[in-house]
Amino acid sequence: MRFLTAGESHGPGLTIIVEGIPADLPLLAEDIDRDLARRQVGFGRGGRMSIETDRVTFRGGVRLGRTIGSPIAMTLENRDFKNWAVPMSVSPVDLGDEAVRAQLEAKRITRLRPGHADYPGAVKYGLADVRNILERSSARETASRVAAGAIAKQLLRQFNIHVHSHVVEIGGVGAGESVRPALPAFEAWKDLFERVEQNDLRCHPDLYERLRARVVEAAKGGYTLGGAVELAAYGEIPVGLGSHVHYDRRIDGLLAGAAMSVHTVKAVEVGIGTAAARETGADVQDEFINAAGEIARTSNHAGGIEGGMTNGQPVLLRAYLKPLPTMRKALKSIDLITREPFEAHYERSDTCAVPAGGVVCEAMMAIVLAQELQRKLGGDSLAEMLRHAGRGPV
Ligand SMILES: Cc1cc2nc3c(=O)[nH]c(=O)nc-3n(C[C@H](O)[C@H](O)[C@H](O)COP(=O)(O)O)c2cc1C
Numbered sequence: 001m002r003f004l005t006a007g008e009s010h011g012p013g014l015t016i017i018v019e020g021i022p023a024d025l026p027l028l029a030e031d032i033d034r035d036l037a038r039r040q041v042g043f044g045r046g047g048r049m050s051i052e053t054d055r056v057t058f059r060g061g062v063r064l065g066r067t068i069g070s071p072i073a074m075t076l077e078n079r080d081f082k083n084w085a086v087p088m089s090v091s092p093v094d095l096g097d098e099a100v101r102a103q104l105e106a107k108r109i110t111r112l113r114p115g116h117a118d119y120p121g122a123v124k125y126g127l128a129d130v131r132n133i134l135e136r137s138s139a140r141e142t143a144s145r146v147a148a149g150a151i152a153k154q155l156l157r158q159f160n161i162h163v164h165s166h167v168v169e170i171g172g173v174g175a176g177e178s179v180r181p182a183l184p185a186f187e188a189w190k191d192l193f194e195r196v197e198q199n200d201l202r203c204h205p206d207l208y209e210r211l212r213a214r215v216v217e218a219a220k221g222g223y224t225l226g227g228a229v230e231l232a233a234y235g236e237i238p239v240g241l242g243s244h245v246h247y248d249r250r251i252d253g254l255l256a257g258a259a260m261s262v263h264t265v266k267a268v269e270v271g272i273g274t275a276a277a278r279e280t281g282a283d284v285q286d287e288f289i290n291a292a293g294e295i296a297r298t299s300n301h302a303g304g305i306e307g308g309m310t311n312g313q314p315v316l317l318r319a320y321l322k323p324l325p326t327m328r329k330a331l332k333s334i335d336l337i338t339r340e341p342f343e344a345h346y347e348r349s350d351t352c353a354v355p356a357g358g359v360v361c362e363a364m365m366a367i368v369l370a371q372e373l374q375r376k377l378g379g380d381s382l383a384e385m386l387r388h389a390g391r392g393p394v
């Protein structure tokens with residue numbers, strides 16, 4: 001599968017095309033909307049989320065609740081567009097109207113926002129109005145990725161592979177604590193993820209009060225927070241997704257790249273990650289045991305990946321997200337055109353988007369796993385894929 005997305009943050013909406021999904025996969029808009037809603041919920045998000053209600057409309061590729069092998073096209077409305085119709089989509093023929101020109105001018109941006117794509121984007125594309133960069137660099141785009149990722153998850157579920165995330169740190173709180181299940185048992189992961197879905201930070205209940213207090217403190221103080229999410233793919237993970245034979249087929253690189261591509265993600269760990277660099281060799285490897293004739297392990301420090309391939313254990317990643325750049329505390333900057341200094345203007349922003357970021361990283365993880373599963377199994381229909389995997393119809 002591959003996907004392309006288009007759409008600006010305050011434009012009419014987002015368009016997503018997902019190509020290469022096998023025919024006959026059961027797929028309802030609700031399967032996608034569930035994840036879209038999860039991305040919107042998250043304590044610490046700002047005013048924009050109370051305007052939007054993200055729901056997809058299928059425009060192609062799905063009939064009677066099943067995929068038909070053709071590209072899947074989806075659209076997603078930006079409800080906020082009604083407040084931006086003139087600056088985002090006025091026709092050049094209306095530029096003679098003074099009121100229209102005044103509205104356009106009011107939304108023109110030349111003051112660079114530190115930490116956003118504004119400066120490199122405006123220089124790269126040679127644009128004098130930074131809005132042309134802001135509109136697409138906004139994390140509104142991540143709703144499209146969640147829609148594509150929900151389809152990947154639906155495909156993975158047919159093979160009993162599940163992808164989920166939970167918030168493990170916000171603003172330093174929770175750092176160094178582990179709420180990861182000790183054993184790779186399906187039930188342990190399922191139980192953890194059912195519990196985290198019951199709160200609006202999507203974290204282990206033991207962390208909830210402390211993380212929430214940290215976000216409340218930041219919102220009061222007018223600053224923003226980053227944090228970390230743990231991502232897990234669990235269930236029947238096949239041995240051998242990815243490959244050791246080329247740099248661009250190693251699945252750890254593919255997964256880390258996909259998670260790093262999410263706005264604000266600044267680091268990704270696989271398994272115990274950076275801790276491995278400080279341990280001795282014997283403490284880091286996952287030793288083999290014979291468990292009633294089955295090949296098993298005593299630990300999963302590698303996060304389910306050895307030599308660039310899945311080894312059948314749960315695939316575990318951690319993504320670290322920076323604090324959001326727009327905040328009430330004014331940051332020093334300069335005007336792109338006049339080069340005059342100013343202090344950044346604040347309208348609205350999220351205080352903390354770590355729970356939402358986790359849902360986006362899940363989507364990216366699911367897309368890579370689905371791509372690799374398809375590479376391994378081939379097949380134009382779900383039945384063919386299942387047959388190649390030696391499984392009966394589900
Ligand atoms: C779900 C989500 C919501 C975000 N909301 C905001 C926001 O409200 N305000 C803000 O300044 N940045 C927000 N961001 C972050 C910016 O989009 C991002 O930091 C910026 O594009 C540059 O970061 P980068 O260098 O990691 O791309 C959000 C990111 C995510 C993933």
Ligand SMILES: C=C(O[C@@H]1CC(C(=O)O)=C[C@@H](OP(=O)(O)O)[C@H]1O)C(=O)O
Pocket residue numbers: 009046048049052137138139140143263348349350
């Ligand atoms: C719209 C979304 O997130 C937005 C991402 C974002 C940014 O700068 O990245 C800034 C805010 O948008 P606005 O400038 O309209 O208030 C967030 O609300 C979304 O997640 O759907």
